[in-house]
Amino acid sequence: MLIRILGAAAGGGFPQWNCNCRNCSDVRAGKRGFRARTQCSLAVSANGVDWVLLNTAPDLRQQINETPELGARPEGELRNSPIKAAVLTGGDVDFIAGLLNLRELQPFTVYGSSRVLATLAANSVFNVLDASVVPRRELPLGSPLTIEGAGRPTGLVIEAFAVPGKIALYLESSAPSDNYGSREGDAIGLKVSAPETGKHFFYVPGCATVDDDLRDRLAGAPLVFFDGTLYTDDEMIRQGLMQKTGQRMGHISISGPDGSIAAFEKLGVARRIYVHINNSNPVLDDNSPERRATEAAGWEVGYDGMEIRL
DSSP: OEEEEEEOBOTTTBTTTTOOSHHHHHHHTTOTTOOOBOBSEEEEESSSSSEEEESOOTTHHHHHHTOGGGSOOTTSOSSOOSEEEEEOSOOOHHHHGGGGGGOSSOOOEEEEOHHHHHHHHHOGGGGGSOTTTSOEEEOOBTSOEEEEETTEEEEEEEEEEEOSOOOOGGGOOSOGGGGGGOOTTSSEEEEEEETTTTEEEEEESOOSOOOHHHHHHHTTOSOEEEEOSBSSTTHHHHTTSOSOOHHHHTOOBSSSTTSHHHHHTTSOOSOEEEESBOTTOGGGSTTSHHHHHHHHTTEEEOOTTOEEEO
16 A cells, blocks of 8 residues: 655645745744645555545645646546545645646545535535535444545545544534534544455544544554644644634644653554644754654654655
């Protein structure tokens, strides 16, 4: 199984188009130790030919152009694509907007929870993906599903599971008491398996906390891509970027007693990679003490183009 990080940044990318924070300023200036990143998405293939996208970032057209394996094949038909399916883990703009880049009557299948599919159905702009060409399939929670696209299996099986999180910002209600209208299926994680080889990994790009159910599920995993949005819960407030904590946005922090480093410490996960990293996060600086602490704890910081073979 081949996995490619198409984008490792959170919404807005890195640098964010209108941001002059220290990190964004340094990466624009080409400062040593900084690497630009597009918005969060993975591509995975069981055979190196047919590819499945895990989320479709607004930067998807750029990501395809920078990933030769995802482009139209010169030996193929006049219109062709190795992208056979897109699996969505939430209704956030940075997870679904890239679908609009795939609107050229090319067959593939869109998978999402009932909540995510309802979001797509409620917004007529997504009708540019003709349902007779691009079917939408519900991804049931807790049941492995064979992923198909363009009329044939991809060789991958995906099991979706609910994780603690929050509904997309633009869908929020005004009621903090019910987590702003969040329901099961608004944030999900994925177990991605290739039955032919027995290999599998987990993808959890958005998560508010590591609860007991998630601990049990991830324990002993060979590979987990996990939410690395913020290093500290209040970093965006301290930097003057936004008056919201990570918890208010539905994201666990990397550091601290309630952070993901501490939560994973005894889970026995062989390889841990942060994705969905916000532009404010100091781990984006290769030379920062926060980056050194993260790597010392056994974590890797994902970057665009990073390739993993299982």
